[in-house]
Amino acid sequence: MSERKLYDISLTVNDREVKGRVKAETTLLDFLRSNNFTEVKKGCEIGDCGACTVIMDGEAVLSCITLALQAEGSKVYTVKSLGTWEKLHPLQKAFVEHEALQCGFCTPGMLMTAKAFLDKNPHPTRDEIREAISGNLCRCTGYKKIVDAIEAVSKREAE
Amino acid sequence: MGSFQFYKPKGVEDLLKMKAELGERGLILAGGSNLLVYIRNGIINEGTFLDVKNLKPLKGIDTSNGKITIGAGETIREILESAKLREKIPFFPDSMKEFANPLIRSKATIGGNAADASPAADTAPPLLVLDTETVIGSHRGERVIPIKEFFKGPKKTALKPDEVLLRFQFSVPEAGKGVFLKFGLRNGTAVSVTSLAAWLALDGGKAVDIRIALGGVAPTPVRAINAESALKGQKLNEESILTLSEEVEKDLRPISDVRGSTEYRKDLTVELLRRALRKLSGTEAAL
Numbered sequence: 001m002s003e004r005k006l007y008d009i010s011l012t013v014n015d016r017e018v019k020g021r022v023k024a025e026t027t028l029l030d031f032l033r034s035n036n037f038t039e040v041k042k043g044c045e046i047g048d049c050g051a052c053t054v055i056m057d058g059e060a061v062l063s064c065i066t067l068a069l070q071a072e073g074s075k076v077y078t079v080k081s082l083g084t085w086e087k088l089h090p091l092q093k094a095f096v097e098h099e100a101l102q103c104g105f106c107t108p109g110m111l112m113t114a115k116a117f118l119d120k121n122p123h124p125t126r127d128e129i130r131e132a133i134s135g136n137l138c139r140c141t142g143y144k145k146i147v148d149a150i151e152a153v154s155k156r157e158a159e
Numbered sequence: 160m161g162s163f164q165f166y167k168p169k170g171v172e173d174l175l176k177m178k179a180e181l182g183e184r185g186l187i188l189a190g191g192s193n194l195l196v197y198i199r200n201g202i203i204n205e206g207t208f209l210d211v212k213n214l215k216p217l218k219g220i221d222t223s224n225g226k227i228t229i230g231a232g233e234t235i236r237e238i239l240e241s242a243k244l245r246e247k248i249p250f251f252p253d254s255m256k257e258f259a260n261p262l263i264r265s266k267a268t269i270g271g272n273a274a275d276a277s278p279a280a281d282t283a284p285p286l287l288v289l290d291t292e293t294v295i296g297s298h299r300g301e302r303v304i305p306i307k308e309f310f311k312g313p314k315k316t317a318l319k320p321d322e323v324l325l326r327f328q329f330s331v332p333e334a335g336k337g338v339f340l341k342f343g344l345r346n347g348t349a350v351s352v353t354s355l356a357a358w359l360a361l362d363g364g365k366a367v368d369i370r371i372a373l374g375g376v377a378p379t380p381v382r383a384i385n386a387e388s389a390l391k392g393q394k395l396n397e398e399s400i401l402t403l404s405e406e407v408e409k410d411l412r413p414i415s416d417v418r419g420s421t422e423y424r425k426d427l428t429v430e431l432l433r434r435a436l437r438k439l440s441g442t443e444a445a446l
């Protein structure tokens with residue numbers, strides 16, 4: 001057996017430089033989780049659920065169907081970049097206020113999708129919000145409260 | 160797990176050279192929304208990724224000179240948002256609204272969709288209706304083949320092991336408009352079960368240019384030649400639409416690995432065709 005080839009990788013996660021050695025097939029999801037960014041959730045691992053969504057170079061990206069090596073040199077943000085307990089991001093606050101989470105499994109991905117979306121389209125319609133989060137599955141809330149929360153943030157920002 | 164390598168080609172020549180060396184072991188990685196799922200599911204367990212995600216020569220949408228050219232590496236989202244395409248042929252970007260969800264659309268490429276050759280690939284019916292040509296490259300040079308000769312069977316294409324899809328090209332039809340309808344099992348991340356694209360130009364109420372393509376009802380996406388010839392030259396009204404749409408039944412071929420019984424898919428396809436024809440002929444409002 002020949003030695004498995006490993007590749008050097010370097011990127012920033014939440015503005016912190018992260019370096020490592022990965023296999024060719026290591027996903028960005030596994031790379032992040034093995035570097036203690038376990039706030040990125042591992043759901044279906046086949047692009048179906050959106051739990052693993054992070055923001056990469058300004059776009060919401062499914063990290064389970066992205067190779068770690070494809071993120072070389074990129075700026076990646078996880079849900080922990082949004083806010084802290086003391087100082088919650090408006091989206092996080094709105095999710096709490098509107099009870100837009102129950103088990104919370106979908107929330108890290110949902111928040112990152114919502115963040116990337118509002119950055120591009122700050123004043124969307126409810127239909128546009130629903131469409132924007134249609135790749136993020138939630139088994140608990142029935143989506144209405146999530147749409148409410150995102151809409152509330154977009155309205156607040158309009159003031 | 161077998162073993163994988165990773166390589167990022169520096170240009171098309173480099174990509175074609177690697178593909179010539181590696182053949183089927185060279186795994187072109189565009190959006191990865193099929194390839195990485197196959198690896199995760201153990202269907203593919205070795206090879207060298209050739210990462211073309213940001214490879215410039217596979218990108219680009221050109222609409223000058225009356226011809227539309229779309230690079231194989233354009234994402235579904237880029238196509239959907241292309242103002243140039245919207246101006247020349249709104250039918251094409253509009254068709255992409257049905258594609259999965261925004262997270263998948265920003266990964267999925269048109270080249271990956273065609274190369275994956277699912278019988279229900281969403282870009283296929285619109286591409287078929289527009290008589291699209293595929294431009295294929297290898298170290299031996301370029302060749303051009305019509306899209307209907309590109310699809311060979313479920314997951315089978317005309318691509319040889321050393322070949323790469325470079326771009327798609329078609330002319331905007333002189334008159335008429337098109338529509339794409341899809342019936343999927345689940346909204347959002349649905350891979351469609353049955354889909355239909357149609358293009359219609361009317362002259363004095365008669366169908367002078369009628370083109371129909373179907374997804375998910377045969378081993379490959381297909382042109383519905385029987386329905387087309389039944390409709391060609393006919394006056395389109397509710398009655399003719401109701402009866403002539405039945406002809407599309409002759410264009411269906413069974414596929415073993417697709418959900419939904421044959422009878423059900425037949426009824427669904429007839430109904431999709433009726434809806435498309437009503438929409439395109441403007442008789443919809445009368446109902």
Ligand SMILES: Cc1cc2nc3c(=O)[nH]c(=O)nc-3n(C[C@H](O)[C@H](O)[C@H](O)COP(=O)(O)OP(=O)(O)OC[C@H]3O[C@@H](n4cnc5c(N)ncnc54)[C@H](O)[C@@H]3O)c2cc1C
Binds near residue numbers: 047193282318322348
């Ligand atoms: C959750 C989910 C939902 C989906 N929904 C839909 C849907 O609604 N409709 C639909 O049609 N599809 C759907 N798909 C399937 C998939 O997203 C599409 O087929 C997509 O277009 C594939 O493009 P890609 O760039 O991601 O391909 P990749 O996975 O990168 O590649 C796919 C295949 O094509 C080959 N390939 C890629 N580019 C080239 C090229 N230029 N030349 C030669 N070969 C090439 C690859 O080697 C691989 O074999 C879905 C997938 C997922 C995971």
Ligand code: FES
Binds near residue numbers: 041053
């Ligand atoms: S874990 Fe990535 S989409 Fe489900």
Ligand code: FES
Binds near residue numbers: 102
């Ligand atoms: S809150 Fe449980 S999956 Fe969304």
